[in-house]
Amino acid sequence: MSVWVDKFDVFAGGFWLTLQICVLAAIGALVLGAVVAVLRISPVPPLRALGTAYVTIFRNMPLTVVMFFSAFALPALGSNADFLRIPGLELVFTRLGTDLPYFRFALIALTLYTAAFVCEALRAGINAVSPGQAEAARSLGLTFTQNLRYVVLPQSWKASIVPLGSVIIAMIKNSALIGFFGVVGDLSQSADQLTSAEGYAFIPVAIGISIGYLIMTVPLGALLDRIERRQAVAAR
Amino acid sequence: MRFTRAAVVATAAALTLGLTACGGDKTESGGTGTAKSFAAGSTMEKLNKAQAIKVGTKFDQPGFGLKGLSGKPEGFDVEVAKIIVKELGIPTDKIEFVETTSKIREDAIVNNNVDFIVATYTINDKRKERIAFAGPYYEAGQNILVKADDATITGPDAFKAGDKKVCSVTGSTPAENIKTYVKDVATQLVLFDTYDKCISALDGGQVNAVTTDNVILLGYVAKNEGKYKLAGDNFTKEPYGIGVKIDDKDFRSFINDTLEKAYKDGSWKKAWDDTAGKFGAELGSAPAVNRY
Numbered sequence: 001m002s003v004w005v006d007k008f009d010v011f012a013g014g015f016w017l018t019l020q021i022c023v024l025a026a027i028g029a030l031v032l033g034a035v036v037a038v039l040r041i042s043p044v045p046p047l048r049a050l051g052t053a054y055v056t057i058f059r060n061m062p063l064t065v066v067m068f069f070s071a072f073a074l075p076a077l078g079s080n081a082d083f084l085r086i087p088g089l090e091l092v093f094t095r096l097g098t099d100l101p102y103f104r105f106a107l108i109a110l111t112l113y114t115a116a117f118v119c120e121a122l123r124a125g126i127n128a129v130s131p132g133q134a135e136a137a138r139s140l141g142l143t144f145t146q147n148l149r150y151v152v153l154p155q156s157w158k159a160s161i162v163p164l165g166s167v168i169i170a171m172i173k174n175s176a177l178i179g180f181f182g183v184v185g186d187l188s189q190s191a192d193q194l195t196s197a198e199g200y201a202f203i204p205v206a207i208g209i210s211i212g213y214l215i216m217t218v219p220l221g222a223l224l225d226r227i228e229r230r231q232a233v234a235a236r
Numbered sequence: 237m238r239f240t241r242a243a244v245v246a247t248a249a250a251l252t253l254g255l256t257a258c259g260g261d262k263t264e265s266g267g268t269g270t271a272k273s274f275a276a277g278s279t280m281e282k283l284n285k286a287q288a289i290k291v292g293t294k295f296d297q298p299g300f301g302l303k304g305l306s307g308k309p310e311g312f313d314v315e316v317a318k319i320i321v322k323e324l325g326i327p328t329d330k331i332e333f334v335e336t337t338s339k340i341r342e343d344a345i346v347n348n349n350v351d352f353i354v355a356t357y358t359i360n361d362k363r364k365e366r367i368a369f370a371g372p373y374y375e376a377g378q379n380i381l382v383k384a385d386d387a388t389i390t391g392p393d394a395f396k397a398g399d400k401k402v403c404s405v406t407g408s409t410p411a412e413n414i415k416t417y418v419k420d421v422a423t424q425l426v427l428f429d430t431y432d433k434c435i436s437a438l439d440g441g442q443v444n445a446v447t448t449d450n451v452i453l454l455g456y457v458a459k460n461e462g463k464y465k466l467a468g469d470n471f472t473k474e475p476y477g478i479g480v481k482i483d484d485k486d487f488r489s490f491i492n493d494t495l496e497k498a499y500k501d502g503s504w505k506k507a508w509d510d511t512a513g514k515f516g517a518e519l520g521s522a523p524a525v526n527r528y
């Protein structure tokens with residue numbers, strides 16, 4: 001078990017990098033997922049088709065394949081995802097600005113993939129709002145945007161928040177894949193390095209990185225439980 | 237229920253027939269087993285009596301241990317393993333090859349999953365804490381692969397400036413070695429799970445070089461004539477050893493004796509020429525075994 005003390009910096013560094021990509025991908029997925037959800041419930045058929053197509057593709061494709069496309073097809077198309085080098089943001093999330101594009105590729109893949117699930121969680125919430133609410137708003141003369149903004153989304157949010165949390169927890173665990181697509185130093189890749197190159201026994205290292213993931217996911221889960229309890233009270 | 241039982245019997249019979257059919261088309265026989273006399277209670281005696289042995293090797297390393305369409309791993313490591321197994325008086329077709337990737341090699345020995353491991357296994361002190369090494373039976377060295385028209389990288393020192401990017405395989409010794417040369421790991425080092433991905437990153441221009449043991453890189457140079465080259469000489473020494481249990485000193489000396497015999501009678505050189513030697517890698521002179 002000495003590996004936890006000897007290599008604490010490796011675990012801590014891996015935790016920090018995994019946290020970085022998870023925060024960025026969560027923000028990206030929530031924004032993109034909301035846009036896709038709006039597309040899917042929009043009254044304009046082509047937009048609806050676009051939203052549905054997005055969800056169909058990204059929800060049904062394995063994340064590994066999305067990662068492959070991101071890491072190897074984008075370069076083939078001549079892109080190093082430089083649009084993600086957002087000034088200011090790269091000061092906090094240093095990997096965003098480096099010459100090596102794999103952190104950005106992994107971020108794109110995680111965001112695209114998770115957004116499909118975020119969209120469905122949001123839409124489930126919207127469907128939970130009784131149709132009478134939207135009809136009443138429409139009969140009052142509210143536009144589609146106003147209807148969503150003031151009537152439907154505030155109510156749907158309550159029903160979406162718990163499934164959304166589960167989606168984000170799944171995403172944090174999915175981020176373990178990034179180490180196999182060129183990102184050096186995240187939690188799972190650190191485990192690889194410690195076990196195969198430096199010869200530490202596998203089980204203590206695996207326990208160590210599991211703790212790293214649990215530190216991220218358990219508080220999130222606890223928070224969700226709390227929100228759920230408060231909602232139950234509010235619903236009564 | 238009776239119907240179910242009948243079905244089970246039928247399935248079992250079909251499976252047995254299938255297995256027999258599979259076992260029937262053996263073409264290569266590795267000679268017959270001979271009862272040799274070894275010291276009582278030793279690993280050698282135990283294996284010789286059992287007439288069965290499990291050997292760990294890689295299944296994805298061209299030239300050393302690669303499991304291809306034949307379904308059996310082939311390469312220098314496999315041939316070296318066969319030399320040792322023959323010396324134990326066990327026919328080589330009795331060997332059960334087990335895939336031992338870099339990550340699980342120590343655990344496979346400690347947990348008794350294999351009897352010994354020949355798998356491009358670099359001898360180092362960290363590993364010696366958990367297992368023991370016989371050999372070395374080959375000395376590789378780390379080198380750098382660049383595009384043939386690249387004159388800017390001539391050795392590992394080219395990464396010290398901080399603008400050249402390099403790819404290797406995650407969890408490998410070369411990946412750890414190159415970390416001491418690069419200025420900033422986060423901006424200069426990419427690790428993938430296979431070398432093919434590194435080559436594709438080199439082609440795409442995301443990295444400037446690929447680094448690992450020379451024999452592996454030579455495989456890529458040979459496969460794509462004129463496209464890549466090695467930049468400079470080997471800058472590390474990677475002695476490949478044979479992993480055995482840490483406390484099994486007798487078995488280790490037996491393997492060392494066998495290796496020394498194979499150096500002398502030419503079977504070591506022949507094993508090389510038939511496998512990794514085809515890539516154009518130099519065998520060099522036989523490395524002296526280290527009996528520690």
